[in-house]
Amino acid sequence: MADIEDTNPADAALRAEVRAWLKANWAGDLPSDQDKWSLSAATRAWIADVFEAGWAVPTWPMEWFGRGLTQEQADIIDDEFARLGAPGARQDRSNLAANTMLAFGEDALKREMIPGLLKREIVQCLLYSEPAAGSDLAGVRTRAERDGDHYIINGQKVWTSGAAHAHYGMLLARTDWDVPKHRGLTFFFFPMKQPGVEVRPLRQITNESHFNEVFITGARVPAANIMGGLNNGWRVLQTALAYERSTMGARPRGARHSATSDDLLALARRYGGLTNPALRQDLAGVLALRKLNALNNARAKANLEQGTSSSVMSLGKLAMSRILHEEARVRTAIVGTESLLDGPDHPFADDTNFLAFNAYFTSIGGGTDQIQRNIISERVLGLPKDIEVDRDVPFRQVRSG
């Protein structure tokens, strides 16, 4: 394990501390949790230990469960956990709800919710999209109406993963109908386990069901659970979306049947494709896309700052979408005629077909490729916004349907 040498004594001490802690605590015997929405008790107990030891959010301030470390120092923690395959560390980079809560929650709400979120005792889901508000997310029509120290929620959400397990939903709802669409939205930390919340699974293009529709009828949320202030929901959403998109720049779920399906060279070898010069050109191209994306991410990592909407993150998701669709195309060429078939008797064909369908998860979910390109052009490159006919119109008067 002497392969890494930290030149700085503080870094070396931190690495030694993490290693010692992992040596004393990590048994490497956690079950492999297939369903990230309902973790096993053993996994949750481990993640709670990681939180108590201070490894969950090392770059956060001391007063908010962190250690006030720099990104570079925190990477040491990442290295050591990754080396053993131990989960739960560095949620300051990945935990969408906790990061959004830290940035926008009231202190009392943060104190109440953040430990549970980081220990994964509180499961949360995203209540953003609606049947009539997909790419035009600011057009949500779920209404939140004040009732004493609560709000009453009515509406319908869609594309919600984990809704059946979730204790809370990050809810985008309309609180003012008399201002233009972006200005009348509020972000709530909404309790899911209550009457008036109905979850219905959706059957997806892949023939799986990971997403749900959520019907909300007269359900309640405390006004204290508003994040980022009344009618400031659009801004909160941008931060939350940036985290979501950053995770979508990483590879999604791998092959269902065989790891060979994800190893393009092994797959090509198995199907005799390595002697086909045209296929070899394609293979080099796809492997290059993967490698270039990794290099871009490594170069961009330094620019990534906590709590800010990052353009580089958006670039990563668009790049990943292209990689996955390209991979599906090349894998189909490798597998050939067998890609007519699916099911467990044809694992490589099934994995290939699955990717061809599931690639749309990345190219549509979390903002379509087309929306991502608009965002990159406008926010990063500074191109002028397109004409928005509903921009300065009170939302009540905006055409829908």
Place this chain on the structure above:
Amino acid sequence: MPTTSAEERAAICDAVRDLMRDASSEAAVRSTMDTTSGYDPALWTRLAEIGVVGLLVDPEYGGTGLGPVELELVMEETGAALLCSPLLSSGILSASLLAASEDKDAQARLLPGIVAGTTIATVAITGDAGSWTPEGVAVDVEATDDGTLLNGVSSYVTHGRVADILLVVAKTGTGFAIFEVAGDASGLTRTTLSSVDKTLRLARLEFANTPARQIGRTGWPAVQDALDLALVALAGEQAGGARRVFDMTVDYVKTRMQFGRPIGSFQAIKHMAADLMIEVESSLSAARHAAEQLAEKTGAAGESVSLAAFACAEAYSKVTAASVQMHGGIAFTWEHPAHLYLRRARAYAQLLGSPAHYRERYLTQLGA
């Protein structure tokens, strides 16, 4: 690891960028590309004085003694400015081939002049096949009572017409070796080739019992070492050029008005721009990564060079082609600079081997 700090590298880039702005403007490039020699002697001297020409050369021979990382960054600047010069031929290919030859005598004899810019050298590798592989070499060596004689053809030789010294890769019967030939040697016919990239100078060389002098160790690996370094330099120029063209294009679509608004507000333009940004960022990553791997002499250096070679070539071609389209009619004119970059991109994509060649090499290096 590079021997320079990040601050030092930034200072080097600033110096080169300033020089490019002063002496390699679009007007300067256009005027230089119409000359016979294809370079501006005053700018060439300046490049030698600030240490760019001798960047890779050991200080023992008057060089700057830097490595691939610094080279790549400098080339981003020269590529962005479409610098017309024998830098690739003399300072990079020739100097690194001499270094790889491990021939101390030849180094002491030739490198000081190359570093000072007073000697222009170039490297001749491929014949008419234009393959930059052992199979492409089309010059044979003969040892006679009158000395070593070369016969055959080298083509696509950068600055082959103006070079004082030619380093020729030739077949010895058992393998390959490098031979020094004077530009005015007997039995040497040099023909200028008309290059699609007017900033480039290419020549075809015919050897008919041309006297030559063998340099250093024999074998293809020395040639490949020099080529890999040149490919990283080329990747840097491609990445820097792609970024410059992209920036020009983004600026243009912000100000070009049609239908009463900037064309950059149309999604048709925005989506092209976003896709090109990935290309630009990826080519910068590829070029810099290859330079780092080469500097650290890692086991992955070869494949990272192959990746940079085809990724940067393809990205530069895509970005320059789309740039013409996004500019519209104005870029269909000779007066507009877009075609200068498109020509450069098309030329560089073949100059030391095609993208298809390096895709194949990449896959082979990955073990397939």
